Amino acid sequence: MAKYFLYPEEHETLNSWLLEWNIKLDHRTRNQFRDALPVARLVDRLHSNLVDLSVYKASTSVAGMQNNWKIFKIHVLKSLKVDLSDMDVEHLALGTNGAIEQLLFCIKYTQHERL
Numbered sequence: 001m002a003k004y005f006l007y008p009e010e011h012e013t014l015n016s017w018l019l020e021w022n023i024k025l026d027h028r029t030r031n032q033f034r035d036a037l038p039v040a041r042l043v044d045r046l047h048s049n050l051v052d053l054s055v056y057k058a059s060t061s062v063a064g065m066q067n068n069w070k071i072f073k074i075h076v077l078k079s080l081k082v083d084l085s086d087m088d089v090e091h092l093a094l095g096t097n098g099a100i101e102q103l104l105f106c107i108k109y110t111q112h113e114r115l
Contacts, residue, residue: 006101014105021045025101033100034093035059036068039107043076046111051076065093080110 006014018025021042025033032038037056044051052075059065069089077084082103084092091099 005098006105010105011101014101014108017108018104025104030095030100033104034095035065036072036092039100039103040068040072040076042104043080043107046107047080050079062093066090069093080107082106082110 015025023029023042029038035058037053037058040051040053040056044053055071055075056068057064059068066089069084069092073084073089084103088099088103092103
């Protein structure tokens with residue numbers, strides 16, 4: 001993954017798609033999306049029967065969030081053919097600017113590929 005930058009038109013496409021799911025990326029939701037659990041819930045809505053939400057524990061610590069991202073990477077993203085490096089996992093858990101947007105943009109396109 002590791003680009004962490006979307007062009008303005010990509011940003012607009014992502015924001016429109018997220019609004020279809022009643023999600024507005026703002027400071028609060030970006031902070032929530034530091035943990036994989038809310039992203040797992042979104043993917044569960046997109047791809048039913050792919051995500052086992054019982055394996056995630058809501059976390060506020062960076063270590064706990066990284067653990068959830070590692071589980072998500074192995075169990076979900078691998079199935080969606082989305083690659084995350086250990087550095088990506090760290091950036092997502094830390095809330096690095098653009099990391100969650102880049103991942104959500106990748107996830108957006110898996111919705112059509114799995115249909």
